[in-house]
Amino acid sequence: MTDTPGYRPLYRQVYDIIVRKVAQGVWRPGTSLPSEQSLAREMGVSQGTMRKVLDALTAENLLERRQGKGTFIAENTQERALFRFFRLARPGGKRLTPERVDETVKVRVARAAERTKLDLARGERVVEIVRTRLIEKRPAIRELIILPAALFPGIEKRPSLPNSLYSLYQSEYGINIVAAHEELSAQLATAEDQQLLEISEGDAVLVIERLAVSLQERKVEWRASRVRCSDLVYAVTLN
Amino acid sequence: MTDTPGYRPLYRQVYDIIVRKVAQGVWRPGTSLPSEQSLAREMGVSQGTMRKVLDALTAENLLERRQGKGTFIAENTQERALFRFFRLARPGGKRLTPERVDETVKVRVARAAERTKLDLARGERVVEIVRTRLIEKRPAIRELIILPAALFPGIEKRPSLPNSLYSLYQSEYGINIVAAHEELSAQLATAEDQQLLEISEGDAVLVIERLAVSLQERKVEWRASRVRCSDLVYAVTLN
DNA sequence: GAGTGGTCTAGACCACGCA
DNA sequence: GCGTGGTCTAGACCACTCT
Numbered sequence: 001m002t003d004t005p006g007y008r009p010l011y012r013q014v015y016d017i018i019v020r021k022v023a024q025g026v027w028r029p030g031t032s033l034p035s036e037q038s039l040a041r042e043m044g045v046s047q048g049t050m051r052k053v054l055d056a057l058t059a060e061n062l063l064e065r066r067q068g069k070g071t072f073i074a075e076n077t078q079e080r081a082l083f084r085f086f087r088l089a090r091p092g093g094k095r096l097t098p099e100r101v102d103e104t105v106k107v108r109v110a111r112a113a114e115r116t117k118l119d120l121a122r123g124e125r126v127v128e129i130v131r132t133r134l135i136e137k138r139p140a141i142r143e144l145i146i147l148p149a150a151l152f153p154g155i156e157k158r159p160s161l162p163n164s165l166y167s168l169y170q171s172e173y174g175i176n177i178v179a180a181h182e183e184l185s186a187q188l189a190t191a192e193d194q195q196l197l198e199i200s201e202g203d204a205v206l207v208i209e210r211l212a213v214s215l216q217e218r219k220v221e222w223r224a225s226r227v228r229c230s231d232l233v234y235a236v237t238l239n
Numbered sequence: 240m241t242d243t244p245g246y247r248p249l250y251r252q253v254y255d256i257i258v259r260k261v262a263q264g265v266w267r268p269g270t271s272l273p274s275e276q277s278l279a280r281e282m283g284v285s286q287g288t289m290r291k292v293l294d295a296l297t298a299e300n301l302l303e304r305r306q307g308k309g310t311f312i313a314e315n316t317q318e319r320a321l322f323r324f325f326r327l328a329r330p331g332g333k334r335l336t337p338e339r340v341d342e343t344v345k346v347r348v349a350r351a352a353e354r355t356k357l358d359l360a361r362g363e364r365v366v367e368i369v370r371t372r373l374i375e376k377r378p379a380i381r382e383l384i385i386l387p388a389a390l391f392p393g394i395e396k397r398p399s400l401p402n403s404l405y406s407l408y409q410s411e412y413g414i415n416i417v418a419a420h421e422e423l424s425a426q427l428a429t430a431e432d433q434q435l436l437e438i439s440e441g442d443a444v445l446v447i448e449r450l451a452v453s454l455q456e457r458k459v460e461w462r463a464s465r466v467r468c469s470d471l472v473y474a475v476t477l478n
Numbered sequence: 479g480a481g482t483g484g485t486c487t488a489g490a491c492c493a494c495g496c497a
Numbered sequence: 498g499c500g501t502g503g504t505c506t507a508g509a510c511c512a513c514t515c516t
Contacts, residue, residue: 186425
């Protein structure tokens with residue numbers, strides 16, 4: 001029951017068509033779209049309306065437009081994807097990038113909590129990824145990542161995973177992450193935190209739980225990160 | 240040296256004029272603007288261009304448009320301002336609202352760190368506000384707030400402060416907060432935290448440092464909040 | 479110079495709120 | 498029924514990129 005509008009503006013319909021084409025992989029990331037003019041003709045709308053659509057999609061990071069060149073499906077390059085969702089920085093603002101150090105990947109049946117988070121049915125399988133990440137050569141983040149196995153066939157057989165998983169999701173599995181809901185809290189470091197993040201007893205860690213949502217509005221990844229925050233902060237700007 | 244564009248689109252010029260009028264208080268929050276048509280005539284641009292400007296300002300939360308009624312300068316009502324920048328929630332998503340319980344306000348000379356954060360000169364004075372806030376009747380947040388005294392004359396003499404300070408800044412001092420940069424980290428609760436937030440030794444607290452920026456792009460408020468996070472999280476959505 | 483997106487215009491008609 | 502914002506159109510010209 002999605003709030004029957006009773007009236008659906010043209011530009012909304014065209015918008016949905018384009019989103020669907022990208023979601024279904026008809027248009028691949030990095031490739032260019034036809035020009036504003038030809039798209040407009042093709043879909044039977046005016047150039048002004050088509051422009052409104054393309055501008056909206058650009059604002060939502062799904063497209064990129066470059067004057068004189070064309071309109072392109074946004075690509076989650078390593079750097080881009082990292083900076084888009086990775087919020088850790090030095091106090092004062094300097095952005096940082098993590099390096100992956102080791103990981104274990106396995107497939108197993110989803111637990112109750114995971115089924116709830118990811119809208120899975122009883123008995124469905126998930127991929128579990130556990131990894132530690134370094135920032136400037138020091139252990140900084142312990143991550144537990146849960147994915148619905150059905151969406152990522154064979155991912156556990158890959159020899160290694162890239163630092164930014166979201167570019168992998170996009171290029172290999174056709175899944176575009178467009179939003180992430182994060183919940184942060186503070187906890188006392190556990191014994192395991194102390195060992196793996198090389199911190200002391202009595203230190204606190206920042207715990208970040210993330211639910212990532214795809215273009216098709218499906219809950220695609222659940223992630224819990226435990227962060228050493230001796231000289232790291234989570235930086236965000238609210239508008 | 241702001242990146243001389245050498246070319247300044249019409250809509251950008253009009254945009255700046257309107258921002259300036261709001262910033263200078265020519266148009267007051269809550270009041271309505273002239274219609275699109277008359278504004279366009281007044282400024283000598285087409286209605287389409289004026290619409291582009293008004294839509295952009297609406298997207299930035301400076302204006303509100305209501306079909307059939309008109310265009311209004313956005314007002315930081317108590318609720319609005321709270322939900323815009325207050326990110327604490329129950330795990331799982333339920334938004335919460337805090338209540339103020341007590342506060343002390345004094346004016347003093349700025350310390351070095353404060354001068355840096357707020358771009359103040361040596362010897363300038365600041366307002367220091369210390370308060371505790373409750374969530375569902377339990378102490379949840381300890382806040383230290385620093386303001387440049389020059390921007391908030393007489394604020395220390397007010398009998399009490401509202402729960403949402405930003406609506407006060409706007410209505411009484413003509414200062415519109417449009418963005419907040421936040422940096423989060425986790426710390427072990429201090430003895431004072433334990434007492435005032437009613438938590439135990441060895442608990443961790445979430446520390447949120449915020450720098451709030453006004454429409455005139457001036458750094459207007461620096462705030463450090465210490466949050467009991469036994470059943471609270473900081474919730475944010477990244478796009 | 480040809481092709482792309484970016485800006486700007488002028489005007490028509492639709493949906494909404496209110497008196 | 499009038500005035501407001503919301504949608505849609507058709508067309509002109511400007512700025513950027515590449516060849």
